[in-house]
Amino acid sequence: MREPELTASTIDIVATRDRVATHLVGREHELELILSAIAAGRDIVLEGPPGTGKTTLLRSIAEEWGIPLLFVEGNADLTPAKLVGHHNPARVLKEDYRADNFVAGPLLEAMQSGGFLYLEEFNRAPDDTINTLLSALAERQIAVPRVGTIVAQPSFRLIASMNPYDNVGTTRLSTSIHDRMCRLSIDYQDEFAELGIVDLRAQDGGRLGERLVADAVAVTRATREHPDLRQGSSVRGAIDLVLVANELSLLRGVSTAGDSSTRLDPDGDYPRLMFDAMVVALSGRIHLDEAVESTPERVLREIWEDRFILNPAAAAPG
Numbered sequence: 001m002r003e004p005e006l007t008a009s010t011i012d013i014v015a016t017r018d019r020v021a022t023h024l025v026g027r028e029h030e031l032e033l034i035l036s037a038i039a040a041g042r043d044i045v046l047e048g049p050p051g052t053g054k055t056t057l058l059r060s061i062a063e064e065w066g067i068p069l070l071f072v073e074g075n076a077d078l079t080p081a082k083l084v085g086h087h088n089p090a091r092v093l094k095e096d097y098r099a100d101n102f103v104a105g106p107l108l109e110a111m112q113s114g115g116f117l118y119l120e121e122f123n124r125a126p127d128d129t130i131n132t133l134l135s136a137l138a139e140r141q142i143a144v145p146r147v148g149t150i151v152a153q154p155s156f157r158l159i160a161s162m163n164p165y166d167n168v169g170t171t172r173l174s175t176s177i178h179d180r181m182c183r184l185s186i187d188y189q190d191e192f193a194e195l196g197i198v199d200l201r202a203q204d205g206g207r208l209g210e211r212l213v214a215d216a217v218a219v220t221r222a223t224r225e226h227p228d229l230r231q232g233s234s235v236r237g238a239i240d241l242v243l244v245a246n247e248l249s250l251l252r253g254v255s256t257a258g259d260s261s262t263r264l265d266p267d268g269d270y271p272r273l274m275f276d277a278m279v280v281a282l283s284g285r286i287h288l289d290e291a292v293e294s295t296p297e298r299v300l301r302e303i304w305e306d307r308f309i310l311n312p313a314a315a316a317p318g
């Protein structure tokens with residue numbers, strides 16, 4: 001059996017960094033820091049909003065090292081039994097409790113296979129689940145009643161993520177948890193990287209091309225600055241906006257977004273199409289401030305007007 005031994009002395013961290021970087025747009029800095037923590041044998045919390053490339057980074061590292069990546073979502077239903085595993089109740093009735101009728105949960109699977117356990121929305125898990133996790137982290141082993149002691153493979157790591165905009169809050173976790181993990185804050189990509197990511201995931205803007213990509217990234221980024229919003233959309237919204245706008249352009253027979261130097265008529269086909277596509281791609285991804293009396297559609301209308309009417313010069317990319 002292959003037992004990947006991930007210690008600073010056995011992995012070529014420089015080669016890993018160089019190869020993983022070829023799968024990513026930007027994020028060189030974050031990649032270096034995460035790799036260093038993992039190679040040092042540490043567990044880490046990644047703190048950042050959704051869509052900032054956390055999964056993409058981790059998946060690329062896990063694939064590079066050929067180790068499993070197990071996903072779990074932290075929520076109130078994530079009991080210790082769900083994380084660790086449970087005895088199959090039907091078989092227990094027939095056979096009584098036996099090690100071989102135990103169904104391993106993701107924590108056990110990650111420990112046994114030497115994988116990364118990726119626990120998203122870490123802060124939403126109940127306290128008893130987090131405590132179970134903490135002792136597994138501290139001991140690198142876990143005692144399971146009627147099964148025995150499971151010892152983690154050396155490459156087992158916990159990577160937790162949390163969203164700083166989460167209203168459940170990231171401060172409820174006790175200091176004993178924070179004291180056991182490294183932490184990296186991951187913010188939204190810069191505009192240049194977002195343009196690159198959208199190009200990569202949405203075929204360079206499809207038939208509407210670069211102007212659409214520039215507009216999609218600009219309006220998506222504007223949702224993060226809008227005063228009525230608690231949380232704006234990630235680059236996922238920009239990717240969807242480009243994909244949706246392209247399909248809509250087929251339905252409506254709109255063949256071009258206009259070349260980058262043309263001044264747009266806001267009543268033209270392309271700007272109108274953009275507003276409709278923005279509603280579909282972005283309205284569910286923006287979160288109004290509790291104190292604000294508005295609607296996602298109204299906020300998007302303001303952002304659209306800013307881009308396509310009030311400030312048309314900015315609509316020209318480059």
Ligand SMILES: Nc1ncnc2c1ncn2[C@@H]1O[C@H](COP(=O)(O)OP(=O)(O)O)[C@@H](O)[C@H]1O
Nearest residue numbers: 024025026027050051052053054055056057197
């Ligand atoms: N640095 C990056 N390079 C390439 N694609 C990226 C990058 N960051 C994000 N993406 C793309 O953006 C989307 C969201 O990224 P993801 O890794 O799932 O974010 P998170 O896990 O932080 O929610 C995915 O479609 C992913 O492919």
Ligand SMILES: [Mg+2]
Nearest residue numbers: 051054055056
């Ligand atoms: Mg993710």
